[in-house]
Amino acid sequence: MPFRITGESENGDEPEETLALCAEAEAYYVDLPPPVRDHYELRDCAPEGELARAAAQAQKDGTAPLGLLTVHALAHNGEPVEPLWDVWCLGNARVLSVRPSFADPTLVDITVEGSLDHWAAGVDEQPEVPEVPPLTQGFHLYGRDEESWGSCKQVALVHKQPEPDPIPLRLRGCEPSGRLLAALEQGEDQFDLGGVYLGPLDRTGRTIDEHWIFLHVESWSYSTPGAGRVDLTLDISCDDFRTAGARKAHELWSAGPPSEPNLWAALDSTGRAAWSRATERNLSARRTPDAPPGATYHLDGRHTTDVIGFCLALGEAMNGPGGYFGTSFDTIAYHLEQAHAVQRPFTLVWHDHHIARTCLGRTPLLYARSPSFKEILGFFAGREIEVLLA
Structure with missing residues (x-):
């Protein structure tokens, strides 16, 4: 190629x-390569919520999944340090061990394993351990949805894996x-x-x-x-x-924009992401003539097992094989407002809708979430789009 x-x-x-x-x-x-997973200690920790549950499970089973752990420094008065967006995130964290604190028997030291999640923190790079402001009272711990997981006095890096x-x-x-x-x-x-x-x-x-x-x-x-x-x-x-998934997607595009629908269906998530980028990059080559208001479009829902699959199926429903119509609510709304290929009101017949109803929505322990089937229907209903479930 x-x-x-x-x-x-x-x-x-x-x-x-x-x-x-x-x-x-x-x-x-x-x-x-898999993200480097280092070991950290949450010292002098008072766990709450999901962290307390995972700590108890780890004491029983030897380890327990935790998900996204977010750490925010506390000021000398015990309030979160401003700005609130200045956080440190550990992705796909897992509790490895729990032991009583040496300093306070009412607290515990919790060893967790995970990878720095720059995307969740909203930065390009994070320090190895959270920044410690002057006169800090420790750290506030919370989960993906900002639910409180307690507090700790110190976060220490205790074992670092070599970078590939x-x-x-x-x-x-x-x-x-x-x-x-x-x-x-x-x-x-x-x-x-x-x-x-x-x-x-x-x-x-x-x-x-x-x-x-x-x-x-x-x-x-x-x-x-x-x-x-x-x-x-x-x-x-x-x-x-x-990725190898991107290679498969690009090979399917190597002869030019596709002429058959659903060629992306067998791709994994990285392949579907690459396919989506190719559809956007080649939007002008695949756009169909604008249809008048009141038209009917058919969405093939057999492969909408993730949000990317839904967007690819929607793109092909609107613009034919290899078509693009957005990758999120915001970009889909933009195309609707700009009347790209379609004009509202129109009807969308959603075939095999039960696939999306089952697969879309929140994934436990992960930071990112996809819109649920109900949210997608609500999005269309608010934009003069009648969805018929077939």
């Missing part, structure tokens, strides 16, 4: 600049141009190319999907054979768009 590196033009009004067309990529699709080694990405048979060619002609073995877009192409040269990355060239060499072509070894982060 060919790839393209694209840079923004110096003049934002001009088209983007192609920096390289590459014949193939090696290790572009790499499944993310990065897997280099190699682009082979690249035809360089623009600032990439200029950097290569300077003869440096390593250099930064700055912010660029990188993504696979279909057989017609149309971009399937692309992502903004900061590109550092670790090494390069001339391709064999191929005068003027080079092989690039890149140092970029292994993000979720490079």
Whole structure:
């Protein structure tokens, strides 16, 4: 599968600049390693709610699931430190052990295992342990829905797992141009190319999907054979768009936008996410002529086992195979307001609706949640859309 590196033009009004067309990529699709799960101690802890329940279960069974643990510092008067959004989050936490506190026999020290959840904390990076403001009285602990889980005096990192080694990405048979060619002609073995877009192409040269990355060239060499072509070894982060699931989605798009519905149905969550990005990226290629008000659309609900599946099925109902109509309530509402392909009022016939009724909604112990079947019906009802359940 060919790839393209694209840079923004110096003049934002001009088209983007192609920096390289590459014949193939090696290790572009790499499944993310499991998140590093370190061990922490909640010292001098007075657990409440779900944390108290998990602590009791761990004492009985040896370990217990907990879910998202959020930690917020308390000021000297025992009130949460402002701003309230300044929190520290441990994702998919599990209680490993509980023992009496040395300082106070009425309290306990709880050992938990988990991964730093930057997304839940709303930041790009978190410190290894929560920040400790001056004169702090400890930390307030709470769960995913901000329910109180008690308090502790200190959060300590007691066992840190090593980070996995990065897997280099190699682009082979690249035809360089623009600032990439200029950097290569300077003869440096390593250099930064700055912010660029990188993504696979279909057989017609149309971009399937692309992502903004900061590109550092670790090494390069001339391709064999191929005068003027080079092989690039890149140092970029292994993000979720490079998974094996994304490969399967991109292969289905390699001949161009799909002509059959439900080709995404067998993909896992990462593959469906990649398919969704491809539908949005190629929206102009798949959009159907706008229909008049009062039209009827048929949503195939056989594969709506998650919120992405629902959005993909809705996109195909509105715009045909490979169609896009949003990825959330906000983006779906935007398309409805802009009358993209449809005009309200209209009727949506939801076939096999029982799949979504069963599968959509909250997942225990996870931070993110999808809208429930009832919430989706309420969303449509408030926008002049009659839903017929079939």
